[in-house]
Amino acid sequence: MIGLPLPPGPLRVVCVAAHPDDVEIGCGGTLLALAARGPVDAAFLTLTGTPDREDEARQAAEAFLPGATSHFARLPDGRLPEHWGEVKSALHEHAGRNPVPHLVLVPRTDDAHQDHRLLGTMAPTVWRDALVLHYEIPKWDGDMGRPTTYVGVPDELARRKVELLDACYPSQKPHDWWDHEVFLGMMRLRGMECRSRYAEAFVAPKVLLDVAGGR
Template sequence: MKLDVLAVGSHPDDVELGCSGTLINEIRKGKKVGIIDLTQGELGTRGTIDTRYQEAADAARIMGVSARENLKMRDGFFVNDEAHQLELVKMIRKYRPEIVIGNILEDRHPDHGKGGWLTYDACFISGLRQVKTEYEGKEQERWRPKMLLHYIQDRFFEPDFIIDVSDVWEQRMESIKAYKTQFHDPNSNEPQSYLSNPEFMEAIVSRARLLGKRIGVKYGEGFMSKKSIGLTGLDALVLRET
């Protein structure tokens, strides 16, 4: 299956928190979108590996993604080395996306930055003819996405551009709330965590409102790119009164 967009997250729920609105936008336009989770999130304070898989599947269904896979790297301890890069290269070559969206390159959680740089390096290496990989017993052809973007996570960085996600906001939030064990639940007996604080979800909404205000809409998602963004002409700009 060839995908138009492949989103990568260090943990299940990274993609939902960072760019699910943008993915839903693309899916509504008829694009094929997939998700790769690098780890199973096994070090999370709340929930289990089994509940995380179920929650990830529920979120994928809500968003309408075409594929979701988990590479089962070690939560908290994976590194950006050859072995891990090649595992992600196999996925990039399998799905041949035009655009990859990955973790931010620096963040509160070390796995986010590691995942971002791992994705950055894998996207480049995937395009090298001399790097050989096999999937299901067959040699893969090289593939380099045309664009790699990074979604903003816990720490705020000035985005290179902002996507309007106002029309899909409720669906976006439903995909995030699919991770029931991770967020605030007054009936839960599990230990409190950074994510389960009720103010965490309020911060998610506030961030989206702030970014939306920047472009004159209700809700937005911000992205960064180490590559310059090119436009085909002025018509590609969304114009608003200043």
């Protein structure tokens, strides 16, 4: 296993979620690590959510990546496949309002939730010139897969992630799956797989290894 460096300088990141909290659950530690690395120009797009949940998502985006912008498509939760054209338009509009990103974070294409699957499938066709990483979300369905790519998360940032989840998404705390042990346990498991204490894992369907240094 070898580490691949990110490009130097400010990083442009697009975060795509079917629902408020998807991104932060799936890769909040990665977001915090990117923020600690240096300047990040981040743009969040969330496809569903009530006004109250949108407020939570805005707060979370700012907490995890200060200065991030947040946009919402306000489509029906659990019904995104029925709104294929509107989802496609929302993704292309989001791509058009921002410079080409270095990194795009989206759900997995084989996620058990239909809204997640649709976004995961569409995103690589919208952002063809970015590194697209598909994040994972623990859930009742038990759909954890076999990741290809890992981001090590320092202990303090792993714990900061779960603190921010609680602070930014109070509406979700009554759910039985909203639990520090779930979130930290998932990161600990993925950390074990890449020889880190904590980590978050992704599927990277296409990566260009530039061995010639851009020549």
